[in-house]
Amino acid sequence: MRYSVISFDLDGTLVDTGAEIAIAVNRTLAEFGLPRQPDALILGFVGAGTRTTLQRTLDHLCERDSVCVNERCRAAMGPRLDAIYGAVAGSSARAYPGCQAALRALRLGGVKLACLTNKEHRHAVKVLQGTGLLEAFDYVVGGDLLPQPKPHPQALRHVLAVLGGEPQRAAHVGDSATDVETARAAGAEAWFVPWGYPGGRADAGRDADRHFTGLPEIADFVLSANRSHADTAPARLAA
Numbered sequence: 001m002r003y004s005v006i007s008f009d010l011d012g013t014l015v016d017t018g019a020e021i022a023i024a025v026n027r028t029l030a031e032f033g034l035p036r037q038p039d040a041l042i043l044g045f046v047g048a049g050t051r052t053t054l055q056r057t058l059d060h061l062c063e064r065d066s067v068c069v070n071e072r073c074r075a076a077m078g079p080r081l082d083a084i085y086g087a088v089a090g091s092s093a094r095a096y097p098g099c100q101a102a103l104r105a106l107r108l109g110g111v112k113l114a115c116l117t118n119k120e121h122r123h124a125v126k127v128l129q130g131t132g133l134l135e136a137f138d139y140v141v142g143g144d145l146l147p148q149p150k151p152h153p154q155a156l157r158h159v160l161a162v163l164g165g166e167p168q169r170a171a172h173v174g175d176s177a178t179d180v181e182t183a184r185a186a187g188a189e190a191w192f193v194p195w196g197y198p199g200g201r202a203d204a205g206r207d208a209d210r211h212f213t214g215l216p217e218i219a220d221f222v223l224s225a226n227r228s229h230a231d232t233a234p235a236r237l238a239a
């Protein structure tokens with residue numbers, strides 16, 4: 001197999017963004033007189049964009065503590081979250097170990113790279129800029145710009161269409177069942193990493209085609225698969 005496109009989820013896959021997301025949600029809650037929530041609880045709601053993380057936190061507050069926020073107030077909280085998160089996104093977030101070097105090695109190896117995230121596009125760009133990763137990608141797309149966000153297969157199909165890749169030669173790497181589902185539904189390989197925000201699901205990687213324990217391992221795997229394809233291709237042609 002020769003891989004031509006590798007697509008990466010952002011939050012919890014390439015970059016540890018959890019603390020910044022939790023800060024933004026908690027500051028928004030505080031502005032509206034609502035109680036601070038533990039980071040771990042908020043991070044269990046990451047996966048469909050920061051506005052949805054806030055809405056899920058509010059749903060939880062209502063169910064658990066009967067602190068229920070009306071629709072008007074919820075609607076007013078969205079733009080405040082955007083402003084607050086926009087001010088902190090990418091300021092303290094850190095790329096996971098070996099991220100920069102792994103992406104560089106893949107790119108040098110002729111593999112096209114995408115960042116496919118459900119985070120709002122402008123926040124995703126800020127996180128990638130803040131961590132020095134933006135230039136590593138051929139294409140970056142956030143959930144609010146996608147025709148259909150993950151887990152809809154159209155999200156990855158859109159990325160492959162932009163980069164001119166075929167699903168049979170592509171993989172999408174992520175930390176959640178949403179990412180695995182997206183990849184499989186689009187006909188690409190689903191690769192799972194265990195260090196992110198799996199939405200409270202212990203079995204998030206269950207249906208993945210491969211599990212990796214580090215980003216450098218992903219680069220090694222792809223480059224070695226592509227090398228062995230290059231080694232065997234002439235022999236097949238000559239046969």
Ligand SMILES: O=C(O)COP(=O)(O)O
Pocket residue numbers: 009010011012045046047048049050053116117118119120
């Ligand atoms: O911001 C989110 O909620 C999810 O973003 P992700 O798709 O990069 O995990």
